[in-house]
Amino acid sequence: MRKISKALLIGVTTMSLAACTETEEAVQTEEVAAEEENENEVTEEVEEAEAETEEVQESAEVAAEQVTPEESEIELTHIHGLGITEEEGALYVPSHHGLMVFKEGVWSAAEGETHDYMGFAMVDNGFYTSGHPGEGSELANPFGVSRSTDMGQTLEMLDLYKEIDFHVMDVGYDSHAIYVVNPQPNSRMDQAGIHYSIDDAETWTYSAAEGLEGQLMSIGVHPADEAVVAAGTDQGVFVSEDYGQSFEAISDVPTTAVTFSPEGTLFTGGVTNAFTLTAFDITTGEQTDFAIPELSGQNAIGYIAINPQNEQEIYFSTFEKDIYLSEDGGETWTQIADKGIGIDFR
Template identity: 30%
Template sequence: MPAHRFTRILLPTGIAALLVLAGCSSEADETTTPDAAVPAVDFSSELSHLHGLHVGDDGTVLAGTHTGLFAIDASGSTSRVGASDDDFMGLTGVPNTDTVFASGHPGASSSAANPLGLRSSTDGGTSWVDRSLAGKVDFHTLTTDGRVLVGFDGTDGLLVSTDGGTTWAPGARLVAAGLAITNSGVWAVTPAGLEHSNTGARAFSPVPGAPRLVMIAGAGDALWGIDEDGYAWRSREGQDWQKRSRVGTVEALTAANYDTAYAATSQSLYTLN
């Protein structure tokens, strides 16, 4: 079966506005018949403006929101991680680790610069340190593999760091609704469709046959995406796209590996496999 009811947040190993994309015909593999919809686990309380998801070292799913970072357990209960109530407009991390990066704006109890620039955490968001660009940048979307970070702040192009977010350089001049890093490079969801870079996000080229995605996530050699109609897709490095189950309109997506990803609204979490 391409999808199952969400029964746990911890993996067995311990684990946005929608862009109307310009027409690129899809040659993706649709031999897998998707279910009508993926059942979800509903949250015990609604999360405010869900901006991003991350899978931590022990498999816990973390959600970056308008009022801080929250952990989601198997029953749908949500609990604040750390003391920060900052608006994590951008949230990313190294999949299946406790290394997390965030951007956004200070919360009501914070005296931090506005915007936050880039912050980092090595304990799953319990504590944060200012990394760079404080008072200068609010990344709307971020992606990382731990060394390289690529971000888009809603202006006229990408920013790229190759030293874990300490220093930055201009990347390609494009608008990115979503970003992901896999073993083969950087991926961007743009108004023209899915694009790929093997030059460290300095230049991108279209991905032939890709579905019309509105968000994307990567882990290792795995890509997961959600298309305009709310269907999940997965691929190894942009090849042999498989259409999975329908989740509808979601606000965030993260990938644990090729076998598992998570998508969420402010009220529910879906598991994709």
């Protein structure tokens, strides 16, 4: 009995071991199969990823081939400012023959009459301007201070209509505080110089501009703070925090253009041994110099604009009617107008 039991034990153990061996082999076989299946899946995923990468690269190459710079039919006979719309992010350029628009890489003429816009200032709901009527217009000359809330299809005359044209003017993007450089006494201003209005030209106040030195080239109004205004002169950059009553110099570089970004950073175009683009934090005094394309001759920066929805998007125009665009905060630049001829990217 013990022998039989022992034999049975040995048999069971043997069968058990055999079964274990068969199970292990089965498990190992399944594991190998699973591993092979996983490897196949990974291989397929890698191949799919590589295929997708190739497709993206091919699409990018095709897109690069498709987006080819070409000369536009739009010609900028003069450039009297730059402004970017808040909703669409379209660049508006007031020219001698109406407003020109650069949107999604293509130039076009804006709707409305082809006025000679001067003192152009984009705001959150349209623009303010001065200037002269276009050919065939029923409007009188000059415009004084006017406003449009439909991007130039109509103009509302605010003050000094038929009396004066302001070449140097700016308006707070959000505050709508108007600052003008009056060239001579008129029916509303007793003397030449800087004047401002914070009630849409209902009343005007003279700015004494103490501390401001040199020939005034450009003014820029802070987007939100109606009391803050900057001036660029042949003696440097000056900032006022009391409505232009007094100014303090923040740079001695001769300056041809000043404008505030939507966040309140002051951008300036300067003239040293080269033409320069610089940003100032007027609160901390921090200064940032940008590397820009080489500008030769008398081709200084005339106007600057920053997208109100994306401060990485910066435009500047020059005295010789070149326009450049940066979409990465000034790291790289693309020319979108060459000597007044627009460049399309289709």
